[in-house]
Amino acid sequence: MDKNDWPQLYELDQDPAVMQYLTRGVPSSLDQIKSRSVPQMLTYRNAEKGWGLWQITKKTKQCFYRMDSSQADAFF
Template sequence: MEINGSQRLSYRFITAKDADFLWHLDQDEAVMRYITGGKKTSMADIHGVFLPRLQAYADENLGWGMWKVSLKASPHQGIGWVLVRPMGFFTSQRQPGNIELGWRFHRESWGNGYATEAATAVRDGQLKLGIKQFSAIALPENRASINVMEKLGMSFSHHLHYQDAHFDEQVVVYTQHFQ
């Protein structure tokens, strides 16, 4: 799957070669606040946990994986990423027809609508592949991510105790269905 550039952004499929970019993004405690409680990710965790998890679901033909987001004006400098994978991929309740969208952006890019623009571009690429349901999760206090979900047209679906080998929290689930 290819994601066409949107109005201000370009996209590239993330691979293990992007370890430095992923590590750098996770070095801001504010970025990590609702993911790890503000704990920065070590390079050992990027290589030992993050990249192996990414490889477990990455399939560029299906668009599953993570997409590096850059401003068109500076295409080699990533401002964040958008995640695309089946909902519940690392749990016993995997939903291949329900695609989970997620995002993480450098703090300097917050408040500009980039997460919404990028998630819309990725979702629209998935729509072309016939996917009709999209979901996203967040901690209930993460208003910024919930705002992005709402701007995407998602609605609150339910609360969920989301648990996998690396995450164990009560989250809110927002969902969007297309006909």
């Protein structure tokens, strides 16, 4: 993910099922996403090593895919 992916982060942050674990259900504002979340996300990025946060997007439909909460444990 990069600085241009703020719309997807904003969409994800508007989901109460996601935010209940991060902010006790309080969604982030668009300004918070752009000024705080995106810059923080970029600190985890190292293009040379392939590090960073990843997303899955189906290009033919421009759909942003996200896990449902039952799949979250698969990554830890």
